[in-house]
Structure formats: structure tokens, C-alpha cells
Amino acid sequence: MSNPEAIKEKFKERFVAIASKRELLVQLSLNDNLGSLSIDVIQALEELDDLLIEIRKVFPDWQQD
Numbered sequence: 888m889s890n891p892e893a894i895k896e897k898f899k900e901r902f903v904a905i906a907s908k909r910e911l912l913v914q915l916s917l918n919d920n921l922g923s924l925s926i927d928v929i930q931a932l933e934e935l936d937d938l939l940i941e942i943r944k945v946f947p948d949w950q951q952d
Contacts, residue, residue: 899949902942909935 912932915921921928943949 899946902939902946902949905935906939909939 909932912928912935916925916928916932918925
């Protein structure tokens with residue numbers, strides 16, 4: 888069985904990787920030529936924000952740099 892600290896650290900690495908993609912979605916949402924895809928980009932951004940909020944509730948010591 889894996890070490891719980893190792894699992895937590897791996898999860899944190901994935902959290903940071905996901906959080907780092909947020910800025911890409913923000914930049915994409917500012918693009919004027921997306922048409923109807925802008926709705927999907929905004930929804931993805933909202934869902935990502937919700938996910939990050941929930942993860943920070945579970946792991947309040949994790950902060951995005």
C-alpha cells in the first residue's frame with residue numbers, strides 16, 4: 888500500500904497543474920472570435936473555480952503560487 892503522504896503530495900502536484908491552466912481559460916474567454924464556444928469556455932472556467940474552491944476547503948494549507 889502507498890504512503891499517505893506520497894499520495895497527498897501527488898494529489899497536490901495535480902492540483903497545481905490544474906490550477907495553472909486557469910489563466911489559459913481566462914485568456915481564451917477574452918478572445919472575441921470564439922462565437923458560441925465562449926459559453927463553453929466560461930462554463931469551464933466557472934467549474935474550474937468551483938473545483939479549486941472545494942479543494943482548498945479540504946486542503947486549506949494549499950495555496951497556488
